[in-house]
Amino acid sequence: MTASNSNILDVQHVTKEFGGLTAVNDVTMQIPARSIVSVIGPNGAGKTTFFNMITGIYTPTRGSIRLDGQELVGLRPDEVTTAGIARTFQNIRLFSTMSSEENIMVGRNARLKSGFIDAVLRTRRFHESEREAQDAARVMLDFVGLSKWRNELATNLPYGDQRKLEIARALATTPKLILLDEPAAGMNPRETEDLKALIRRIRDDLGVTVCLIEHDMRLVMTLSEHITVLDYGTKISEGLPHQVRNDPRVMEAYLGRGTAAGEYGKEARL
Numbered sequence: 085m086t087a088s089n090s091n092i093l094d095v096q097h098v099t100k101e102f103g104g105l106t107a108v109n110d111v112t113m114q115i116p117a118r119s120i121v122s123v124i125g126p127n128g129a130g131k132t133t134f135f136n137m138i139t140g141i142y143t144p145t146r147g148s149i150r151l152d153g154q155e156l157v158g159l160r161p162d163e164v165t166t167a168g169i170a171r172t173f174q175n176i177r178l179f180s181t182m183s184s185e186e187n188i189m190v191g192r193n194a195r196l197k198s199g200f201i202d203a204v205l206r207t208r209r210f211h212e213s214e215r216e217a218q219d220a221a222r223v224m225l226d227f228v229g230l231s232k233w234r235n236e237l238a239t240n241l242p243y244g245d246q247r248k249l250e251i252a253r254a255l256a257t258t259p260k261l262i263l264l265d266e267p268a269a270g271m272n273p274r275e276t277e278d279l280k281a282l283i284r285r286i287r288d289d290l291g292v293t294v295c296l297i298e299h300d301m302r303l304v305m306t307l308s309e310h311i312t313v314l315d316y317g318t319k320i321s322e323g324l325p326h327q328v329r330n331d332p333r334v335m336e337a338y339l340g341r342g343t344a345a346g347e348y349g350k351e352a353r354l
């Protein structure tokens with residue numbers, strides 16, 4: 085097996101320009117299959133833009149993004165989902181008037197075979213699809229430990245559980261790779277510990293590769309097997325947690341930069 089075969093995602097020279105601003109500048113990175121990796125960087129470094137290119141929300145100005153050899157550039161977000169990438173967002177995006185189970189079924193529907201006509205005519209295929217979606221939703225609720233909230237409106241769940249529900253909804257699309265955008269944002273230390281255990285189980289039990297953007301340096305340093313650091317859209321460092329933590333370019337990028345600087349400084353003293 086060649087090195088590239090063991091990488092589930094291969095990003096080559098990706099750039100995104102917004103008018104005169106280069107949000108992501110010629111970034112190349114690979115994500116090994118069944119790994120847990122992080123993309124970090126100070127506020128405005130280009131992390132979310134990077135995720136938005138991988139998931140088809142933005143088309144790169146230049147560059148190539150391959151999932152298991154399949155070129156993703158040019159695909160719509162739903163086609164990227166079907167190809168095998170799921171994600172969660174920086175801000176919680178649940179349907180507040182739906183139950184936890186229904187929220188997951190919406191995620192699952194991205195994969196179902198029945199279409200609009202089936203739904204209108206209530207065909208057998210539609211009913212089978214609905215049952216399949218409901219079964220899958222229950223398995224996912226159980227996996228993330230939220231079975232007791234099955235019929236509860238998503239908006240009534242505690243904050244940490246709403247974040248887990250978003251992860252369950254993303255997992256319901258049966259991805260090969262899941263992208264988590266600041267999953268620990270706003271969590272208390274106990275919720276963050278729970279999240280860490282869940283992310284490990286996503287990889288270990290489901291075999292799904294995990295890539296996260298995260299400002300919580302303690303979480304990033306203890307969970308990640310590989311870290312890529314962006315600053316002003318450019319990759320300034322990558323490697324094992326201890327290599328990145330001790331890289332002078334990374335320290336320099338964080339120092340004097342708002343919240344993220346404080347969080348990095350806290351970790352650097354550990």
Ligand SMILES: Nc1ncnc2c1ncn2[C@@H]1O[C@H](COP(=O)(O)OP(=O)(O)OP(=O)(O)O)[C@@H](O)[C@H]1O
Pocket residue numbers: 102105106107125126127128129130131132133134
């Ligand atoms: N749609 C857009 N149009 C114009 N500029 C954008 C757009 N999206 C992002 N940017 C700019 O690109 C740069 C990178 O933003 P991005 O949100 O990717 O950074 P980030 O690393 O995710 O930041 P944070 O940690 O604060 O979430 C910023 O200067 C931002 O203002």
